[in-house]
Amino acid sequence: MAASIEVLADIETRRRPVGDALKDWGLSHRFAGSGDRAAIGNIVYDVLRRKRSLAWRLDDPSPRALVFGAVLDSSGLDEKGLALALEGDRFAPEMISADDLAGYRTREIAQAPDAVRADVPDWIGPHLAEAFGEDWVEEAAALGERPPLDMRANTLRADRDKVARALEPFAPQPSPIAPQGLRIAPIAGDGRHPNVQVEAGFQKGWFEIQDEGSQIVAALTGVAPGEQVLDYCAGAGGKTLALAAAMENTGQIHAYDSDRQRLAPIHERLKRAEVRNVQVHAPRDDLSEHRGRMDLVLVDAPCTGTGTWRRRPDAKWRLSEQALERRVVEQREALAGAAAFVKPGGRLAYVTCSLLPAENEAQVEAFLTAQPDFALLDVAATWATVFPEAPPAFLSRPHKEGTTLTLTPRTSGTDGFFLALFTRR
Template sequence: MTPAARISAAIEVLDDVIQRRRPASDALKDWGLSRRFAGSKDRAAIASLVYDALRRKASSAFLMASETPRALMLGMLARSRGHSVAEIAELCSGENHAPMPLDADETSRLSVLTLDGAPGWVQADVPEWLWPGFVVSFGTEAIAEGQLLAGRAPIDLRANRLKTSRGRLMDDLAHLAPEAGIWSPDALRFQPGQDGRGPSLQSEPGFFAGAFEIQDEGSQLVTLLAGARPDTTVVDLCAGAGGKTLALAALMADRGRLLATDLDSRRLAPLHERLARSGATNVEIRIPRSRGHDPLADLAGQVDLVLVDAPCTGSGTWRRNPDAKWRVRPGALAERIKDQAEVLARAAKLVKPGGRIAYITCSVLPEENDRAIAAFLDRNTGFQNVPTPEILAAADADGFDGLARFATQFGLQFSPRRTGTDGFYLACLERRA
């Protein structure tokens, strides 16, 4: 396919995403299945165009005074990819499956790329109804944070301490030009290429040997700060596919008792293979047998640490899922807040006196973070918030003092601008003796 034909295809996919309010990955898959002539490079290029257009949906619509898929694509080509009006016009020839030629209004708007006078949410490429929460979280940096969340994410991995070290892994992967992570002592980072993709890490021998797992450095960081220790009892209450479970096992040096569960047992399926690869032997997977069944009932009041990777809007991961931010609605946020209260209540029953809950979200919204903790403390007078300096001092890593400047009322808020990671929140709660 020619570059122009790829743009036409991307506009078609984008129309499907917007009209049917469906995940971009689903629309791209359906497009590819119905057009077998498109090769893997074509599909990758089209996906990159679609995702980049969704990243800048609000600002492109403002620049082009239109929300059509074509307008969003043209605005992105000019602003994000730096194409000149002449270059865009050449791509839009209307010939050989290329988009139709630019009209006078499009040419004029592409010639004057300015967001002067645009509302803050447009400049930040954040849904308008979520903008007040962004301002609460980030203040004068809200626009800059939104713009970075609209960018492309790097690819991070976590060296598995049970099998290797970051230094050895950096040598093993030197042919892929890794960078050391900024905060996590286990993190390596790879920058995305022009197509938005990184190296094929899952085809590396080290991946099959369990030497590393792909995991954003922010996710590694909040797990490090949760306070897991060897020879203790730890529960990963919302384990899902097990990324944080595996990190906890390594932090515990494969000693002690680590239990992983999830209300949706289907999400736990990948964890079995990942555990075998990792070499961790201290993990027990507890699967709910039916709705209402509590697989951890025998552990009530006995757990040293309950890690709650709470269900949330995922606003901190918009770099990786740019279509998700335009699909989230107030009703979904309300449901997530309800879910968060319920999972915290479950965690509270498990913690022993002196034990902790580590509450984590991949969100930057105050409703899911500090406000969720404030509501929990109001309902549970037997718990107290662990001060940020105490969390950082207890971490088994150097250089974490600098994270104190990202403290919120009850926890820590990480973000692309602050820490160079996805947006993650952590608060720790201790049960009084």
Template sequence: MRLGGRLAAAIEVLRDMEQRRRPVAEALKDWGLSHRFAGSGDRGAIGNIVYDTLRRRLSAAWLMDDDSVRGQAFGALILEWGLSPDAINTELTGDRFAPEPLSADELAGVQRRLREQMPDEVRADCPDWVVPHLQAAFGEAWAQEAAGLADRPPLDLRANTLMSDRETVLRELGETGAEPMRIASQGVRIAPIAGGGRHPNVQAEPAFQKGWFEIQDEGSQVAAELAGAKPGMQVLDYCAGGGGKTLALAAIMKNEGRIVAHDSEKQRLAPIFDRLRRSEVRNVEVMARAPELEPLVGSMDIVLIDAPCTGSGTWRRRPDAKWRLSQKQVDQRCREQADILDKASRFVKPGGRLVYITCSVFDAENRDQLEAFAARNEAFKIVDHVALWRESFPDAADLARVDARGGIRLSPALSGTDGFYFSALERAG
């Protein structure tokens, strides 16, 4: 397929999403099933246009002065693919599967807009009601940070030190352009793709099958390192999900001590078993039922809560989610987080640590939760997060927003990670 056919297909998928209010992954999958003639390269390029359009919906519509999915898709090609309006029209000429090329008026309008300064509320590419949340979290940098959440994401990997190391993984993936991460000590990064390209299928690599590395965002890796786990400790991963942080903690602990992986939604734990086997992790017990945890009350060195949240920090990877999110959902998540904090804190032993993490950038889910929990639980004291960050990552002082009592925040624009929040409290001995 030429660019015109790919663009037309992307517009078709976007219209399907708009009309049927369905997730992007579902819409793309259905399109692929009903258009089996499209090769993997075509499907990848179509997916890129769709995702770019969702990431840059407001700025693309502003550029085109057209908020239809057609206008947004054309705008995404200009903003993200680096194509000029004239180059797009040249590509569409003679392609019977292409949408209508840009008209003379559209071409003139785009050229005019390209000379103008894009307003902050446009380049932020987020719903209007979210802006106060971002301003509270990032201050004057809110528009820059919001725009970072609309960038294409890199592919992040973690070397599994139980079986390999970062240098070995980098050699194995040399053809992919993989580089060491700036913050995470065992992190490997493959840069964001350009245009219609695709990231390499690293799960097909022999090194992945051997368990030498896992796919994990740098922010998640950093959070695991900050938790303070050491060999021989007793650790409860209370919201373990698919086990990303569980595996990272097991490597940090060198397979010594004990990690209990739990999740209230047991179906989320399903992937963890294969991951544990492939990574040769031997110090993890999976407990899906809450009553199984009762013998652990007051006995754990670290209780880690990777809390369910809005996922606003992951909008680079899930751009459709930001347009579906509502304040009602934020409020619901906040209630769930407070309840989880209260329940999980029972397992921390005197002198132990309670770690609270989200992949959200909203203060309501982060700092506010930390402060509220500390206020209603006098036995827990907030750690000095400035000292913790300096001790853990002395060479990355400027790559996080750190508040001694407010926690540690990572973000795409500043840190190069997904949006992550980390905080910790210690229980009085």
């Protein structure tokens, strides 16, 4: 708890990412074991996920108060039990007073303002209300829960049952929707997820760490063996790998990104997964020969990442309206650039890990206005074809002749993702 208070104060003072603050703390406190570091990380992330609601209940936004509130919430201890646990430990913070805890005991979160119950900055509230209507507070609050650890079996090297057997000590379960997905339940108490990347199965390329929502949107693109595909914002290659497996290592995927640093990890990942149908293009490469020739172009657009706040809760407190405006411009440019590569009858998939309409539905409308030779497909209807045994665990909106699809922690148990699928007339 003392270390968590220290880390949170560092984040608040220096406005730095939580990962950097935790790493620096670990480097300067090398005596701390892996269990200690995991417990500290859990507390810090719990605070960041529910910072506003904890501060409102305690009537105190200080790191010390927030840590006590988060620990009381997650540990199962009451005030007396926590005081007893801290008693006699010279490193422990002094127990918070009964007066300071009065609000924690008596204040009903249901009486708090909407943005407090949602645990988001005030300015985000109207954007989420536009996205989800009356359910926006509940949708946002679900982003404050601990996430599971999701993986995708790489069918080029193994099937899901084989991966499950290899990871049996960690009790992975089949994902609810994605047919090659496996899930390890969210962390309970001060536990931690296993480091599956050191497992032999991972080193052999049998599976990748990938949120189930990302697996779902990759499958809904309808990619098929033998196709010509351009992953226009490939980044580290998570969706590239999923597409390659679905294509059974046939056809050709061109993986491109405008940022060389984002693209760097893809080479090692392709090698480990034994993917042979991907050609990686550096930012300065000339792609003009591929214009108008692609069966599928995937635009996994740069975005605010609001759908990933379960895993990156510090990002929601750093996000600004100016950053949103910049992302909207970048997305519009990426869509316009990618459209030129789609052949007649081909598909253009627009994906974000955002839940904000300015990055999603508004971009669809703007694109259709600017590109009259494209039409929006009914991706919600595609769900039943791709996932015939899964319930329709998504939100959908009609746009002219087609629909868009949104996944959220509340509706699908995944990170937040948005998908629009266009076809070139």
